[in-house]
Every structure is written in C-alpha cells, then in structure tokens.
Amino acid sequence: MRNSPKKIAVLTLGCSKNTTDSESLLAQFKASSGFEISSPDIADILIINTCGFIEDAKQESINTILGAVGLKKDGPLKKVYVMGCLSERYKSDLETEMPEVDGYFGVQDLPNILNSVGALYREDILGERELLTPKHYAYLKISEGCDHPCSFCAIPLIRGKFRSKPMADVLSEAKRLKEKDVKELNLIAQDTTYYGSDLYGKKTLADLLCRLSDLDFTWIRLLYTYPSQFPLDILPVIQKRENICNYLDLPLQHIHDDMLRSMKRGITKRQTLELIERIRNEIPDIRLRSTFIVGYPNETEAIFEELCRFVEETKFDRLGCFTYSHEEDTSAFELPDNVSPIKKTERQETLMGIQEVISAQKNQAMIGSTIRVLIDRFEGDFAIGRTEFDAPDVDNEVLIKVNKDHRIEAGQFYNTKIIDSEPFDLIGQIVDKS
Numbered sequence: 001m002r003n004s005p006k007k008i009a010v011l012t013l014g015c016s017k018n019t020t021d022s023e024s025l026l027a028q029f030k031a032s033s034g035f036e037i038s039s040p041d042i043a044d045i046l047i048i049n050t051c052g053f054i055e056d057a058k059q060e061s062i063n064t065i066l067g068a069v070g071l072k073k074d075g076p077l078k079k080v081y082v083m084g085c086l087s088e089r090y091k092s093d094l095e096t097e098m099p100e101v102d103g104y105f106g107v108q109d110l111p112n113i114l115n116s117v118g119a120l121y122r123e124d125i126l127g128e129r130e131l132l133t134p135k136h137y138a139y140l141k142i143s144e145g146c147d148h149p150c151s152f153c154a155i156p157l158i159r160g161k162f163r164s165k166p167m168a169d170v171l172s173e174a175k176r177l178k179e180k181d182v183k184e185l186n187l188i189a190q191d192t193t194y195y196g197s198d199l200y201g202k203k204t205l206a207d208l209l210c211r212l213s214d215l216d217f218t219w220i221r222l223l224y225t226y227p228s229q230f231p232l233d234i235l236p237v238i239q240k241r242e243n244i245c246n247y248l249d250l251p252l253q254h255i256h257d258d259m260l261r262s263m264k265r266g267i268t269k270r271q272t273l274e275l276i277e278r279i280r281n282e283i284p285d286i287r288l289r290s291t292f293i294v295g296y297p298n299e300t301e302a303i304f305e306e307l308c309r310f311v312e313e314t315k316f317d318r319l320g321c322f323t324y325s326h327e328e329d330t331s332a333f334e335l336p337d338n339v340s341p342i343k344k345t346e347r348q349e350t351l352m353g354i355q356e357v358i359s360a361q362k363n364q365a366m367i368g369s370t371i372r373v374l375i376d377r378f379e380g381d382f383a384i385g386r387t388e389f390d391a392p393d394v395d396n397e398v399l400i401k402v403n404k405d406h407r408i409e410a411g412q413f414y415n416t417k418i419i420d421s422e423p424f425d426l427i428g429q430i431v432d433k434s
Contacts, residue, residue, distance in 0.1 A: 013064060026132070050064075055327075129176075134411065192224050209237045213244055217243055222249065317362060318389075371387050377410055414432070415434050
C-alpha cells in the first residue's frame, strides 16, 4: 500500500515580503510527491515563517512558535520548523531556548527547508507561487535586501545587501501570475525605487513599470518607495499608464531635520516638502500613503509637535504610525531609548487621531461620486472592496450591502456609487459591473 501524503502547512507572520517567500515554498511542496498542502490545525508538519523586525512582531512570532510546540506535544502535529526573519536573526538563541523545534532556517534557506522534510528542491519552478492572497491580487517582490543605513532598521542585518531580481525573472513571474488570473499586482521590496541600480548601473523602475503595464494587469500598485534620491522618471509613467494606480506609498518616518539626520534617512525636511509638491503637481489625482515613527530617541515634545503640524498641513490620503522599537545591533541602539512606552503610545494615538480627521474629511468628499471597486471578500451582509487608491490590508475599504438586485463576485470590478462614509471606510452601492 502507498503511504499517505504528509500534510504540510505554512503559517506566515509579518509583511507581504514574507508572504511571497511562503508562496514560493508552498509551490515547491505542491510540485513534490508525498506532500499535501493543509491547514495548520490538521497538519503533520508546520512551518512558521516569522517576522523579526520590531519587538511586537518578534513577540508574536515567539508566541506562535510556543503554541505550535504545544500542539506538537499534545496533538497530531509531528514536526515544527521555523524560518524567516526571526530565525535568521536569532537562530542560536532560539535553538537554546526552544529546542523542541525540529529546525531553524533563515530567509534564504529554501532548499534546506525542503531537504529537511524530505521534499525535492526544484530550480525549474523558481518564480512559481501558490498564492496565499485572494486569487485576484498578488504581491511581486522585485528585489531583496537593502543598502540604506537607516539607524532604526534591522532589515539589512537580516536580509543582507540590496539585490535586484533580474528584469527577465520579474516579468516571467508576473506572466505566471497573469496566467493565474491575477488582476492586481502589488510591487514590493525593501525599497522599490532602487530597482536595477546594482544590475544595470542605474535605477530602472520606470522601465520595469512600463513592461509590467504592457502585460495588461488591471491594476499595478507601487509600494515601499524610498524618498531619498527618489526616481522622478517614474512619475510620468504613473500618470500616463492607465493600469498603474494613482497611488504611491512613500514611508517618510519623520519630518524634523534632527530626527531625519539621526535616523540616517538621507533627506531633509525641505527636500521632503519639495518631493511631495513635485509628485502632486505631476500626478494631480495621486493618493499618497506614508508611515511615521514616534518615540524615536530624543524626540522631544516640540519635535513631535512639528511632526503633527506637518501631517495636518500635508493631508496624506493614507497614513500609518509605529512606535519606536529599540533594536539591538542597529546604530540607534547606541542612543538612549528615552521616550517612555506610555508616551510613545500617546504620541501614536495623537498622530492617528489627526489622520482620522483628515481621512474622514476626504472620505466625506467622496459621497455622491461613482468609482471603480474591486471586491476582495464577503463579511455577513456586506461585500468588502477597495478602490485603486487603497492597497490590501493596510488602507481604506468600501463596504457594499449585498442585495438581490446585484450578483456580486469576489475578484470582479464594479462601478460603485459612494452613499456614505466613515473615517477610514466608504459605504457604497453597486451601479453596474465594470
């Protein structure tokens, strides 16, 4: 009798870059005989793809590992493996503290993970992925690692120096996603704007965007664009190409010159203001998303107030805010972590409170307009969708009451009239299929 296939599951924590790594791993397992992709609750083998970026993410990863070890001890789970950023950064510590785990692997250990569980690593299917996102959208990682010296960031320690994926490989992977009927392509990297500088001697993101646009995805979205030495040649491409979303994710982290200098961001307040003005002038319908860090060492009340004024005046369309995490082996770790946890949280709530007012005003101005919406999923009596101005998981959503007059499908586009709004969401009504 043939042996039953091993049920294997991959549990992914952290960012979308981890998601693409897990998808590549699952594609390898799908192509290997003797394995069946499963859910974590009934798996024989569980692989946890961890995040090790900031303290909260590290703690979530550790708690997840401990929970899996408990299942291995008391339940049907037979093997637990750990991969990803936390394992890359703290492998020796983890092996000492949690020896019950059957193996720890870093961020570039795909062949070793497969070999450890008895699967065959196949180079011929590199670029193939088993999507963990809804089938109508996907992330496409165009590079690995980072060369920027940001003082607070451990990513270069974890993922190494910047390495562009060859353009032919990016386009090949994109074509495979297109064949899977992916409609929305979200470009990701530690810094998407640096693309091509190592391989081709210059930044070639504009060229890549044009070539991807020619593949006829409905939406192409650009995430994680670094503000310093921003490649301005991408702006006319975004403006002219209809299937490239009028959306830009521009993580600024702060605006005060003392903070930017200490953070080693390579940009000043004046240069930041000039860049935002240039982007908005060249793409009048652009929606700008940014993220900020509060509670960085030596951030005084006056410095924080300047950040608040900047956010109030700039009126970003989307915004995220993180409290500073004091990470060992980063250059900021040498500075005093002298903003209390309570004060960090208060500043985060204050900044997001400012953004809530801005977002509420912008959403209210949308009432009465009709806009194209991509349906992601259903929750109760509502279809949940997004506009081209909203990235998955992090931005606003459109809530549409399901009724018998319209048969709504996930993964389809609909012209939707906005009939009401909330601070971070829109309420819509289907007009017709787009």
